Amino acid sequence: MTMARMLTVAAAQLGPIARTDSKASVVKRLLALMREAKALGADVVAYPELALTSFFPRWYFEDQAQIDQFFETEMPSPETQALFDEAKRLSIGFHLGYAELVDNAGSKRRFNTAILVNQQAEIIHRYRKIHLPGHDQHEPWRAFQHLEKRYFEVGDLGFGVVNAFGGLMGVCICNDRRWPESYRVMGLQGVEMIFIGYNTPVHNPPAPEHDALSNFHNRLVMQAGAYQNASWVLGVAKAGLEEGVMQIGQSQIIAPSGELVAQCSTLGDELCVARCDLDLCLSYKQTTFNFERHRQPEQYRLIVERRGAQLPLQNT
Numbered sequence: 001m002t003m004a005r006m007l008t009v010a011a012a013q014l015g016p017i018a019r020t021d022s023k024a025s026v027v028k029r030l031l032a033l034m035r036e037a038k039a040l041g042a043d044v045v046a047y048p049e050l051a052l053t054s055f056f057p058r059w060y061f062e063d064q065a066q067i068d069q070f071f072e073t074e075m076p077s078p079e080t081q082a083l084f085d086e087a088k089r090l091s092i093g094f095h096l097g098y099a100e101l102v103d104n105a106g107s108k109r110r111f112n113t114a115i116l117v118n119q120q121a122e123i124i125h126r127y128r129k130i131h132l133p134g135h136d137q138h139e140p141w142r143a144f145q146h147l148e149k150r151y152f153e154v155g156d157l158g159f160g161v162v163n164a165f166g167g168l169m170g171v172c173i174c175n176d177r178r179w180p181e182s183y184r185v186m187g188l189q190g191v192e193m194i195f196i197g198y199n200t201p202v203h204n205p206p207a208p209e210h211d212a213l214s215n216f217h218n219r220l221v222m223q224a225g226a227y228q229n230a231s232w233v234l235g236v237a238k239a240g241l242e243e244g245v246m247q248i249g250q251s252q253i254i255a256p257s258g259e260l261v262a263q264c265s266t267l268g269d270e271l272c273v274a275r276c277d278l279d280l281c282l283s284y285k286q287t288t289f290n291f292e293r294h295r296q297p298e299q300y301r302l303i304v305e306r307r308g309a310q311l312p313l314q315n316t
C-alpha cells in the first residue's frame, strides 16, 4: 500500500469587485478567505485570475495611465504585502492572479499573470497568460468589451511545472483552460495539480447562443484536461454580477479521474476545500495515459505547425 501524498487545497472564489473598490479592500477579503482556508486545514489557497481588481478588460480605455492603475509594478506590492505576511504567519501557500507591469529600463510590458507562493511566502512559480481571448479594438456593438488582446501581451514563460507542496504543480489562466494544448504541455512535464483562475462572463457577445452552456463548458474543459493528463485541476472564479456583467461561479476541484470532488454553490466569496491525494494521478499516468508508451507525436505535427484550420484539397 503506497503512502498517500495528501495536499489539502482551497479554491477561494471571489464575488464581484467594483471598479471603485480599493486593492486594500480586496486584500482584506483575500485575508479572510486565507484564514478560513487555514482553519479548514488547507495547505494552499487559490485566488482567481486578476483577483485584485474589477475585470477591467470589459472597459475600453484610451488613457494608458488609467489602465496601468489596474496593474502591479512589483509583487509583493504595498497592498499585497499583508497577504504574504499572513501566509508566512499561517504557513499556507497561495495562488494569486494579477495584472503584471514589467518595466525594463523604460520598455514596459504588461501580462495577465498568476503566481504560486510557498508557505514561507516565497514566489516559486510565475505564469503569464498565453491564450488571450476577445479583441484589441473598441467594439461598441458589444454589451461589454473583452479587451485582453489590447491590454496584455501573450505570455512569454510557457506552461511550466514546478516541484512544490509535495508534488508537481502547474498554472494556466482562464481562456487557457479551453485549449487542450495548455494541459498537455504541463502533462508532458508530469503535472499533478493545475491551478486555473478565471473571470468568465455568462454572455459572450459574438455567440449568445453559447450563454446557456457557460457552466457546462467550464466544467467540460477542466474535467477533460484533468482526466486526459492524469492531474488534479482546481478552477477558481471571480463570480457574480460585477459592474453589470454576470460572471459564472462554480469554482471546483477535479480529481485525475475527471470526477468533480468539490464545488462552490454561491456567486460570492466562498471556499471549497478538498483533501487531494496526489498519488491518485499515478494509476492513470502508468496505464491509460502512459504518454511514453502510447503517444505517437510524429503523427501530431499539424498541432504545432499549423495555427488555423486548412481544409483538405478536393479529391486528394
Ligand code: ING
Pocket (backbone or CB within 6 Å): 133, 134, 173, 174, 175, 176, 178, 198, 199, 200, 201, 204
Ligand atoms: N474569460 C473568458 C474565458 O475564456 C471567454 C472569455 C468566455 C471566451 C466565453 C470564450 C467564451 O473563460 C477570460 N478571462 O478568458
